[in-house]
Amino acid sequence: MSDSVRIVEVGPRDGLQNEKTPIGVADRIAFIEQLIAAGLHTVEVGAFVSPKAIPQMVNSDQVLRGVDHHPDSEFHVLVPNEKGYEAARAAGAKVIAVFASASEGFSRANINCSVAESIERFKPVVERARADGVNVRGYISCVLGCPFDGEVKPSAVVNVADMLWELGCYEISLGDTIGVGTPLKAKALLRAVAGTVPIAGLAMHFHDTYGQALANLYAGMEEGVRVIDSAAGGLGGCPYAPGATGNVATEDVVYMLEGMGIATGVDMAKLVAATNAVSKLIGRAPVSRVATALNAKRRVAN
Ligand code: HMG
Ligand code: MG
Numbered sequence: 001m002s003d004s005v006r007i008v009e010v011g012p013r014d015g016l017q018n019e020k021t022p023i024g025v026a027d028r029i030a031f032i033e034q035l036i037a038a039g040l041h042t043v044e045v046g047a048f049v050s051p052k053a054i055p056q057m058v059n060s061d062q063v064l065r066g067v068d069h070h071p072d073s074e075f076h077v078l079v080p081n082e083k084g085y086e087a088a089r090a091a092g093a094k095v096i097a098v099f100a101s102a103s104e105g106f107s108r109a110n111i112n113c114s115v116a117e118s119i120e121r122f123k124p125v126v127e128r129a130r131a132d133g134v135n136v137r138g139y140i141s142c143v144l145g146c147p148f149d150g151e152v153k154p155s156a157v158v159n160v161a162d163m164l165w166e167l168g169c170y171e172i173s174l175g176d177t178i179g180v181g182t183p184l185k186a187k188a189l190l191r192a193v194a195g196t197v198p199i200a201g202l203a204m205h206f207h208d209t210y211g212q213a214l215a216n217l218y219a220g221m222e223e224g225v226r227v228i229d230s231a232a233g234g235l236g237g238c239p240y241a242p243g244a245t246g247n248v249a250t251e252d253v254v255y256m257l258e259g260m261g262i263a264t265g266v267d268m269a270k271l272v273a274a275t276n277a278v279s280k281l282i283g284r285a286p287v288s289r290v291a292t293a294l295n296a297k298r299r300v301a302n
Helices: 011-015 025-039 060-067 082-090 104-111 117-131 154-167 181-195 215-223 251-261 267-282 289-301
Strands: 006-009 041-045 074-078 094-100 136-140 171-176 204-205 227-230
Touching: 006 251, 011 025, 011 041, 011 074, 011 094, 025 041, 041 060, 041 154, 060 082, 074 171, 082 117, 094 104, 094 154, 104 117, 104 171, 117 136, 117 154, 136 154, 154 171, 154 181, 171 181, 171 227, 181 204, 181 215, 204 215, 215 251, 227 251, 251 267, 251 289, 267 289
Parallel strands: 006 041, 006 227, 041 074, 074 094, 094 136, 136 171, 171 204, 204 227
Antiparallel strands: none
């Protein structure tokens, strides 16, 4: 498997949206700049959602305006509706992500509407985005299980993936929101969705609650998926997904890929430095195994 993988770094959005300690604009920008300096060029930097729903993401407009818009960097922001689209656009967003769920329970908890209603909400957003030359990514949550509805059938995911692809999303990111998936289930799911969406249009967004994320990613790579969402330090989680922990850690993904002979262009030392800096701000150690190992090694060496 020696080819290339695109990493979508979601730490500044998914990573920080669930933290008790809110991080201010200047620190969020500094974190993003450190990630870019480490070689992560596609970064999800914020969310234009209700401040009552996710207070941690307030001032995402200032964050998006404040980051260095170097031609090599691509910044993503979440948008749930037209109001969010207008704010994102006014702040200069060039790539937005709409987010649906494969399960009704999570859709209701997260965005206060049914799955079908969410697709209706996204239609004018995607239409306006396309007219404005803005690219739209589509997320599907709870693809391998839902905290409210339990088991989620691959057919439910295929159905939502089909709708988002037909709307005009350039990529569908499949979210194991509560990290309950296991490799063979992940494989079967990706095979099913690839019947509707070309494999090159799929991304894997796996949370690591049960420690299966890396194994699931490997299984998905065997199916041909080459886009991976991850968060520096393994930060992350959704306040509307009770019990879920962070995203798979970017350090751990990079270590696995490099070990497989897949160059990521990521400078591990700089990435760990970014993780350590943000961990200090939120007041807890990174959960990334690789960051933990490298920090311990450095302490011994000093
Ligand atoms: P609602 O209450 O049904 O919406 O919420 P509404 O249209 O009735 O508006 C209610 C209030 O929100 C109004 O304000 C609106 O102006 C305001 P009020 O009059 O009460 O003062 N409002 C907004 N404010 C700012 N930006 C907006 C916006 N829209 C309405 N865009 C809504 C519906 C979708 C807005 C709300 O439920 C919401 O914002 N939800 C977002 C939840 C969220 O961000 N969750 C985390 C991201 S998803 C995730 O983490 C999963 C993912 O990582 C993949 C995975 O892991 O599976 C992507
Ligand atoms: Mg997530």
